[in-house]
Amino acid sequence: MDNWVVSLAGPRHIRLEPCPPEPLGPGQVRVRTHYSGISAGTELTLYRGSNPRLRKEWNDTARMFITRDAVPAYPVVGFGYEEVGEIVEVAPDVADRRPGQLVWGIWGHRTEAVLPAHAAHPLAPGVDPLAAVFARPGAIALTAVLAGDVHLGDWVGVFGQGVIGLLGTRLAVLSGARVVAVDPVPGRLAHAARLGARRVVDAADSPAAALRTATGGRGADVCLELSGFYPALHEAIRATAHAGRVVAAGFYQGYAQGLELGEEFHHNRIQLVAAQVSGPEPVPGTAGRWPGTRIVHTFMDLVAEGSVDPLPLVSHVVDAGAVADALTLLDRGDGDILQVVLRF
Structure with a gap:
């Protein structure tokens, strides 16, 4: 054919x-x-x-x-x-x-x-065509970082170091965050370290405890959950400081086994924000300044200038x-x- x-x-x-x-x-x-x-x-x-x-x-x-x-x-x-x-x-x-x-x-x-x-x-001139397959995954990752309202000096946990999680790690680092990357796969954690993660944590080694230790007991300012697994979302909530923000950007399937909202989520008044790159306003609270077209072109601009490889x-x-x-x-x-x- x-x-x-x-x-x-x-x-x-x-x-x-x-x-x-x-x-x-x-x-x-x-x-x-x-x-x-x-x-x-x-x-x-x-x-x-x-x-x-x-x-x-x-x-x-x-x-x-x-x-x-x-x-x-x-x-x-x-x-x-x-x-x-x-x-x-x-x-x-x-x-x-x-x-x-x-x-x-x-x-x-x-x-x-x-x-x-x-x-x-x-x-863009000089960009390897293979890099452009990441335009949409990069936009998804950037949407999560923007939804997290990440600031210079924030401690940010990034749960899940697949393609979107690794791009999220790099974009959070570029935003000035001190990133703790979480994943069960050593090779993916090695990628995260090369992309600028301050620390890497095996998902089996109590990431919430590691993030609280890194922050003097306070917890992460923001956690990005990019794996799509409910237990990881629960651990991201546990890792986040009182009144901090968790961005749920994974594509969760089925019923929420492993997510206990009566625990840290309730007692620490965690802000739980859904990030989704499509729709009328991908990043709520930005007065429409970040439509999907701007998000994806911003990511590709970062690729063209060499900030993201x-x-x-x-x-x-x-x-x-x-x-x-x-x-x-x-x-x-x-x-x-x-x-x-x-x-x-």
């Missing part, structure tokens, strides 16, 4: 479907994919069948999930949100994009896509046709796996 798209036919059931080329309309460009990163969070919830969108419908007007009414959950076609490619065709009315231009954006795991020109973001987080680059194997690899959850990228 010259043109194809990844389809999830059911839990852990990947297919490559033919995808005839779409006609190019006004204001649009055609992009040929070079790389597409696989999310180890959101995409795995679709792959495993635990994502709430598989059983409920998101109503954007009501901003509520509504139970599906006989709407099949599968197939899920063209999922993915970390793409880099080359413009191969532009509509006659598009003046600010050109064939041959490298761009990044969101168009899913597919060989090519037709997009509005404004959704194909030009890659995400390339060491690429652990596997595989041929796109082996996407089923790539997802199996991520699903297995080995500790040496960080960013898996499909190469087209």
Whole structure:
């Protein structure tokens, strides 16, 4: 097949479907994919069948999930949100994009896509195209840091040192924080130390006690929970100072086993803030100054200027046709796996 798209036919059931080329309309460009990163969070919830969108419908007007009414959950076609490619065709009315231009954006795991020109973001000169698969994960991490209202000199615990957690560690360090990075995987903690974490703590070694020791018993000013595991969220709450803030930016699944809100959360009056990069105001309280477009472009500016180097987080680059194997690899959850990228 010259043109194809990844389809999830059911839990852990990947297919490559033919995808005839779409006609190019006004204001649009055609992009040929070079790389597409696989999310180890959101995409795995679709792959495993635990994502709430598989059983409920998101109503954007009501901003509520509504139970599906006989709407099949599968197939899920063209999922993915970390793409880099080359413009191969532009509509006659598009003046600010050109064939041959490298761009990044969101168009899913597919060989090519037709997009509005404004959704194909030009890659800055000198930036490795592989680095641009981190645009969306970087925006998620930056949203969490902004939601934490991190200040110079703050002690910040970052729970979970996967791709987004490691980017969150680097961005918190750039914000002037003294970061304590938490994860059960030694290799990920080594990455965190290289990215500027002041201390690293094995998740099994009472991170809350370590953060309180580091701060003279006070606790962290802010904790960012980026793993999506309820016990980690509970430990982040335990680690946080009285009236401090915990940002829950992981994609939590199922019921909250391991989260005890009657303990430190209640007695220390912890502020628990949800961070989510999409929506009408990704960072509440900023009077709309940080829309999603500004967040993602700020992250890519940091990459272009060299303040953030995400390339060491690429652990596997595989041929796109082996996407089923790539997802199996991520699903297995080995500790040496960080960013898996499909190469087209």
